Amino acid sequence: MISIGTDLVHISAFAEQLAQPGSSFMEVFSAGERRKANERQGSRYAEHLAGRWAAKESFIKAWSQAIYGQPPVIAEEAVVWRDIEVRADAWGRVAIELAPELAAVVRESIGEFSSSLSISHDGDYAVATCVLTIQ
Template identity: 45%
Template structure:
């Protein structure tokens, strides 16, 4: 594809605050994640559970929330990258009408993240920046923070 960088987005998530919000009844995070995101996060949390051979001090954290926080950071970074591509134009989807599940982080067999859009988000991205866009994602955890960096590349 010939094209260039259309937008860049970055987001950080405090793991403790995210876990507390995730645990609250009626939280907006209840419907923010797809079944695939939840499954992949459960699998990743189980695979990276407490390692008895590790010399690192044990943290009191919810491993599932840790991985979901990374997915949340990706969702926010996608919106920021898309928004940067639309600089000077109003958002095509009102913030209160955005369906967060339509921005999905999926990982390949080696754990590398990618973005998959669906529904109205996919339609509006195609209408505003083109159908042949690519999302480049970097996702990391460090200490009590998850961070995502997203680049929107398009025609």
């Protein structure tokens, strides 16, 4: 079985959220994701993180779609977003890496799985698609 999730992020609106005084939105990103974003200059910083946010959302949507007709496994407000980490290889190809506890919860709900991820940016938008292949 294959399950797909896609998310679209408006980069300038996302940048406004990041810039709000007292915002804790950066906490949804892992230390590694924040470190990589800090390597970007100016608007590329928000663009980079918007793509990562879209990727996290696309994973949740793919997982949710995989259990269509069943109640959610984790309440939306209980998701620890930094447990869904987007990592890039030396050539910039991205993948989802889950914290061990979250990976166990996902496997318990859908069985063994693998994921594929794509992130793209165009103008003021970032889009990500996650495909879960469930064995």
